[in-house]
Amino acid sequence: MAERAPGRGGGDVSTTVDRPASVPAPAEPSRPGPVSWLTTTNHKHIGIMYCVTAFAFFLIGGALADLLRTELAEPGRQLLSNEAYNTTFTIHGTIMIFLFVAPFGAGLGNYLVPLQIGAPDMAFPRLNALSYWTFAGGGLLVLLSGFAAAGGGTATGWTAYPPLSESRLSPSIATDLWIFGLALVAMATLLTGINILTTVFLMRAPGMTMWRVPIFTWNMVVTSILGLVAFPPAVAAFGLLFLDRRVGGHAFDPLGGGDPVIYQHLFWFLGHPEVYILILPFFGVITEIIPVFARKPLFGYLGFVLATLAIGALSVGVWAHHMFTTGVVDNPFFSAMTFTIAVPTGVKFFNWIGTMWGGKIRLATPMLFTIGFLLNFLIGGVTGVLLASAPIDFQIADSYFLVSHFHYTMMGGAVFGIFAAIYFWYPKITGTMLRESLGRWVFYLLFFGFNLTFWPQFVLGLRGMPRRIVDYSSGLGFETPNLVSTIGAGVMTVAVLVFLADLWISRRHRIPAGDDPWGGSSLEWATTSPPPEHNFDAVPRIRSSRPAFDLHHPELEP
Amino acid sequence: MTTPAVRRALRALAVVAAAVGLAACSSSFGMPRGASEQGQDIFSLWHTFMIAGIVVGAIVYGLIGWSLIRYRRRRADDDEALGRQFHGHVPIEIVYTAIPIVIVIALFTMSLRTEQRVADLSPDPAVTLHAEAFAWGWRFTYEGQNVTVVSDPSGEGVTGPEIALPRGETVRVVLTSDDVIHAFWVPDFLFKRDAIPGHVNEFDVTPTDTGTYQGVCAEFCGLNHAYMTFRVAVMEPEVFERWLSARRAEEVAT
Numbered sequence: 142m143a144e145r146a147p148g149r150g151g152g153d154v155s156t157t158v159d160r161p162a163s164v165p166a167p168a169e170p171s172r173p174g175p176v177s178w179l180t181t182t183n184h185k186h187i188g189i190m191y192c193v194t195a196f197a198f199f200l201i202g203g204a205l206a207d208l209l210r211t212e213l214a215e216p217g218r219q220l221l222s223n224e225a226y227n228t229t230f231t232i233h234g235t236i237m238i239f240l241f242v243a244p245f246g247a248g249l250g251n252y253l254v255p256l257q258i259g260a261p262d263m264a265f266p267r268l269n270a271l272s273y274w275t276f277a278g279g280g281l282l283v284l285l286s287g288f289a290a291a292g293g294g295t296a297t298g299w300t301a302y303p304p305l306s307e308s309r310l311s312p313s314i315a316t317d318l319w320i321f322g323l324a325l326v327a328m329a330t331l332l333t334g335i336n337i338l339t340t341v342f343l344m345r346a347p348g349m350t351m352w353r354v355p356i357f358t359w360n361m362v363v364t365s366i367l368g369l370v371a372f373p374p375a376v377a378a379f380g381l382l383f384l385d386r387r388v389g390g391h392a393f394d395p396l397g398g399g400d401p402v403i404y405q406h407l408f409w410f411l412g413h414p415e416v417y418i419l420i421l422p423f424f425g426v427i428t429e430i431i432p433v434f435a436r437k438p439l440f441g442y443l444g445f446v447l448a449t450l451a452i453g454a455l456s457v458g459v460w461a462h463h464m465f466t467t468g469v470v471d472n473p474f475f476s477a478m479t480f481t482i483a484v485p486t487g488v489k490f491f492n493w494i495g496t497m498w499g500g501k502i503r504l505a506t507p508m509l510f511t512i513g514f515l516l517n518f519l520i521g522g523v524t525g526v527l528l529a530s531a532p533i534d535f536q537i538a539d540s541y542f543l544v545s546h547f548h549y550t551m552m553g554g555a556v557f558g559i560f561a562a563i564y565f566w567y568p569k570i571t572g573t574m575l576r577e578s579l580g581r582w583v584f585y586l587l588f589f590g591f592n593l594t595f596w597p598q599f600v601l602g603l604r605g606m607p608r609r610i611v612d613y614s615s616g617l618g619f620e621t622p623n624l625v626s627t628i629g630a631g632v633m634t635v636a637v638l639v640f641l642a643d644l645w646i647s648r649r650h651r652i653p654a655g656d657d658p659w660g661g662s663s664l665e666w667a668t669t670s671p672p673p674e675h676n677f678d679a680v681p682r683i684r685s686s687r688p689a690f691d692l693h694h695p696e697l698e699p
Numbered sequence: 700m701t702t703p704a705v706r707r708a709l710r711a712l713a714v715v716a717a718a719v720g721l722a723a724c725s726s727s728f729g730m731p732r733g734a735s736e737q738g739q740d741i742f743s744l745w746h747t748f749m750i751a752g753i754v755v756g757a758i759v760y761g762l763i764g765w766s767l768i769r770y771r772r773r774r775a776d777d778d779e780a781l782g783r784q785f786h787g788h789v790p791i792e793i794v795y796t797a798i799p800i801v802i803v804i805a806l807f808t809m810s811l812r813t814e815q816r817v818a819d820l821s822p823d824p825a826v827t828l829h830a831e832a833f834a835w836g837w838r839f840t841y842e843g844q845n846v847t848v849v850s851d852p853s854g855e856g857v858t859g860p861e862i863a864l865p866r867g868e869t870v871r872v873v874l875t876s877d878d879v880i881h882a883f884w885v886p887d888f889l890f891k892r893d894a895i896p897g898h899v900n901e902f903d904v905t906p907t908d909t910g911t912y913q914g915v916c917a918e919f920c921g922l923n924h925a926y927m928t929f930r931v932a933v934m935e936p937e938v939f940e941r942w943l944s945a946r947r948a949e950e951v952a953t
Contacts, residue, residue, distance in 0.1 A: 223922050223923065223925070224922065227919075227921070227922070227924075296921070298919045302879075302880055302918075302919075304878065304879045304880070304896060305879040305880065305919070305920060305921055310878070310879060310921065395896040395897035400897060401880060401895060401896065401897070402895065402898070435770070435782050436772075436780065436781045436782045437781070437782035437783065437784060437785075438784060438785070438786050439786070440785075440786070440787055440788075441786075441787040441788075441792050442786065442787065443787070444787070444792045444796070466882060466891050466892055466893050466917075467893045467895060467898075467900075468892055468893060468895075468898070468900040468902075469895075469898060469900075472814060473811055473814065476807065476810060476811070476814075477807055480803040480804075480806060480807045480810075481803065483799065483803055484796065484799045484800055484803060487799040488795060488796050488799065490759055491791075491792075491795040494759070494762045494763060494766055495787070495788070495791070497763075497766035497767065497770060498766050498770065499770060499782050499783040499785070500766075500770045500782030500783075501770065501771075501772040501776055501780045501781060501782045502766070502767060502770050502771045502772055502782075503772050504767075504771065512763070512767065515763055516760070516763070519756060519759055519760065520756070523752040523755065523756050524752075526748070526752065526803070526806065527745070527748050527749075527752065529810075530744065530748060530806065530807075530810035530813075530814075531810065531814045532740070532741045532744055532810060532813045532814045532817050533741060533744060533745050533748060533810070535741065535817070535889065535890045535891055535892070536730070536741060536745070536886070536889040536890065536891070538891065538917070539882060539884075539891070539917040539918060540884075540886075540917065599729070600729055603728075603729040603730050603731070604729070604886070605731075605884075605886030605887075605913060605915065607884065607915050607916070607917045608917075608919070609919040609924060610924060610925035611924075611925045612925045612926070613925070614928075617913065660779075694781075697781075697784055
């Protein structure tokens with residue numbers, strides 16, 4: 142890295158503009174009232190609103206999962222009708238993917254990206270507010286499509302494959318609500334993507350070259366690009382589906398000469414980059430956390446960024462591995478692409494191990510969740526390689542093996558990343574600590590409950606249990622694994638309740654955190670907790686990828 | 700990097716990997732071993748993949764576990780203790796990128812060969828079975844035999860229709876759907892294929908073991924998806940011929 146003179150005009154693309162001196166420094170804001178929350182354009186408030194809304198959706202989606210698991214605890218139908226079960230898993234999947242994990246990543250990005258690059262706010266603050274409210278409105282429509290539509294909730298699965306989702310087979314208006322809700326969420330994703338990219342490319346503080354940008358921000362850059370690439374085809378698919386349903390289009394309906402397979406191509410052209418949109422922010426999160434708790438720099442920064450870019454590039458070429466069993470795609474090509482994407486993902490594990498190697502690892506709560514992420518995601522990754530093989534996929538596609546695989550990546554990975562992020566940045570956002578003792582309980586319960594829930598589902602899949610069934614016969618070996626899985630779901634529910642108790646107690650009895658309780662690396666740890674209105678009263682010198690660390694360890698500055 | 704402690708750990712790791720590997724060679728890892736030639740082919744691919752996955756997984760878990768134990772902060776360390784401040788190691792980084800590339804090329808090659816064999820269509824199958832899926836059942840027609848097997852109107856507690864296949868002979872399945880997308884899945888054949896309206900999918904299955912196997916619809920198709928089951932009875936060819944005649948007589952009688 143070429144050394145440049147510190148200070149403004151250091152020759153980088155970034156510039157900062159002095160705030161006019163006549164503007165008085167805002168008084169320390171008292172707690173903002175409801176009106177200021179509704180009208181805010183501040184990236185930190187919007188980030189918090191995103192995360193809180195997303196987490197509320199998580200609680201709803203989790204409650205739905207508990208319903209599903211209770212129904213499946215034993216053979217026969219106990220709790221839900223076929224219709225209710227089908228609606229429940231449709232809304233569960235839609236919420237967890239589009240209304241929880243992805244927006245939580247967007248919320249973290251909103252909060253952290255300007256802080257990490259030393260910017261006062263996002264590039265387009267009002268657009269940012271529009272993103273949030275579009276997302277919230279879209280989320281509400283999706284929720285309504287499950288519970289509040291005449292004609293019954295939408296029950297097409299989160300993939301909404303036609304012809305099942307055509308109006309003659311799913312006549313309820315709920316499916317239209319669902320389509321419009323997701324179109325709004327897609328628009329919010331596009332707007333946030335534009336905003337984050339503009340912010341990172343144009344608003345970095347002096348000295349913050351692209352090769353010093355923190356990994357979390359890098360991952361948000363790639364996530365944003367993927368959003369811009371993947372969501373327009375999905376909106377096209379949903380739009381065509383709506384035309385099919387309501388104005389007699391026949392794009393996907395074979396009765397009118399349409400082809401349902403085209404929908405699958407469009408949908409998965411969203412769907413597969415989407416899983417990287419879901420996981421990349423949390424790769425970023427744990428890559429911020431490991432160096433801080435190992436007390437070391439990241440091992441192989443450049444390789445890590447290149448691997449992330451490779452994942453982004455390859456992820457738009459793997460979509461038809463969701464269609465190996467259709468018999469109408471070029472399986473070897475998509476299989477080869479999918480094997481290839483395993484390489485940059487695998488490389489990251491060595492970055493993380495290399496970062497821990499030779500460190501002084503502190504096992505605080507954020508690090509515990511990070512280790513949980515590593516252990517779970519590895520299983521998700523290895524089973525992903527199995528699914529990349531078309532012949533093996535012929536057996537395990539659409540079985541509980543697949544269900545378990547993607548929960549190991551999305552829940553065992555992304556959701557553990559979310560908890561790691563909450564415990565790591567809560568002190569920055571609020572200026573107070575969460576309870577370390579309760580946090581450990583949350584981790585152990587969640588980790589144990591998660592594996593108890595999903596490990597038996599691998600067994601179920603291998604014994605031949607298909608996904609999305611409300612009932613199963615006895616005598617096929619499905620009883621015990623299903624029961625164990627349901628018990629695991631109960632343990633996870635307890636973990637989430639302990640977490641909510643932790644939040645409640647920590648807000649009631651505040652333990653001041655100071656500005657930098659963990660000894661952080663990136664720029665957000667160099668400002669106050671919570672940060673002032675425009676983030677920094679003074680931006681420290683940026684001479685490496687960890688300016689806050691350099692500030693406290695000038696003897697080690699490069 | 701080659702302190703005695705590291706060497707001891709590596710040796711222990713090798714022993715564990717060898718033990719796991721030996722145990723793995725005889726395990727099916729929960730997968731049915733396959734009641735058809737194609738299924739057994741897929742099973743052996745699965746077996747190889749699982750062994751590779753377990754070896755790689757054990758090495759990575761071992762490295763994570765080793766780092767956490769060896770490099771944890773001790774009580775003796777003061778709060779500000781730092782790890783060694785190194786930023787990378789290019790040769791190691793190249794090695795850990797190259798090794799996964801080699802592994803996935805090998806796995807992909809094996810996978811591709813298996814797929815070519817499994818997807819291969821015989822020029823003269825002994826039996827051609829047309830399978831039409833509908834919501835929520837199946838209509839199976841034996842080509843040129845005047846034999847059709849149809850689901851009862853499906854619902855809870857209904858056992859699906861039972862079809863018969865001859866052991867050791869190649870059966871061509873010609874698959875399509877009347878309404879929405881379904882999928883034909885017999886877990887013991889380790890194979891499923893989608894039934895898509897407007898498309899016809901064909902595949903061969905050569906049963907190797909007599910017995911009755913469960914079949915299900917694997918693609919979500921609405922209200923009674925869970926109950927869209929069927930059964931496949933694999934029998935000796937001469938028994939199969941008698942079964943066909945009996946069914947033919949039954950159809951003439953009704």
